[in-house]
Amino acid sequence: MSDPIPVSLPVQTGKHKDYEGAKLGMWLFLFTEIVLFGGLFILYSVYRSVYPADFHEGGRHLNAAIGIANTVILLTSSLTMALSIAAIQRGNRKLSVGCLSVTIVFGAVFLINKYIEWSGEIQKGFFPDLPELLAQSHGIQLFFGLYYSVTGLHGLHILAGIILLTVMLIWLVRGKISQSDFNRLENSGLYWHLVDVIWIFLLPLFYLAA
C-alpha cells in the first residue's frame, strides 16, 4: 500500500479515489437490502407454515412459465453484466458497451414480462380487495398480498438497476468509465447481481410453491 501509485492510474484525474472504501460501502448498502428482503422472506415462511395448504393452492394460480422465463433472463443478464466489467478491465470498450446494453435490455424484458404476468392475475381478479380474491380463503389472500408486495418491491429494484446501468452506459461511452477507472461499473454490477440473487429465492417461494 505504501508504494507510489503510477501516473497512468486514476489519480491523474486529480481526484482522490478509494476503491476499497467504495466497494465496502456498496457491500454495506447491499447488507441493508439483504435484511430488507430477509424480513419479507421471514414473513412468507411464517405464514406458509401457518397456512401450508393455502400457499400451495396460491402457487397454482401463478404463471410458473413466466417466472421461470424471468429467472433465465435475469441469470443471463448477470452473465452479461459480469462480462461487461471483465471486458473494460481488458480495455475492450466495444464489448463492454455491448454487454452492458444487453443487460439493460434484459432488465426491460423482465419488467415487460412482469407487466404481462400481473395483468393476467388482475384480470382473473386475484388482486387485494377485488371480490374474486376476497371470496378466497384467508391464506390465499395473504399469499397474494405477499406476492404483490415482494415481487413489486423486487420489480422496483430492477427499475432502479436499469436507471443506474443506463447512467453507467452513458459514462462508459463518454470514457468516464475506463480500463483504469471502472469501479463505479463494478459496484453497479454488485447491485445488479444482488437483485438477481433475490429473484433466485423468489422463484421457488412463489412460482414453484405448488
Place this chain on the structure above:
Amino acid sequence: MEAIKKHIHRIPYRTYIVVWLVLLALTAILVLASELFHEALAVWAMLVLTPIKAGLVFFFFMHLKYEKTTLKALVFMTLGLLVMVIALFFLDISYR
C-alpha cells in the same frame, strides 16, 4: 502496486460462462424437481439448490472468492444473522 494489481483481478470470460451454465442447469433441476418429485423431496431440492445458486452468484459474479477475508467475514456475518433470526422465528411459532 500490489494492492492495485489485486484490485484488477482478472477472471477469465470462460469462468463466467461456465458459472452461468451451471446456474441454468441448477434452475432446470429445481423446476423438474418441483414438477416430478413428492412435495417433501421438492422442498429439500429447493432448500439445497437455491442457496448453492445464490452462493455461485456471490462467489463468482460478485467476485467474493477473490475478496479480502474481512469482506468475506462481513458477508457471512450478515447472512448468519439472518439465518439465526429465521431460526428464532421458527422456534417461536412452532412452540405456540
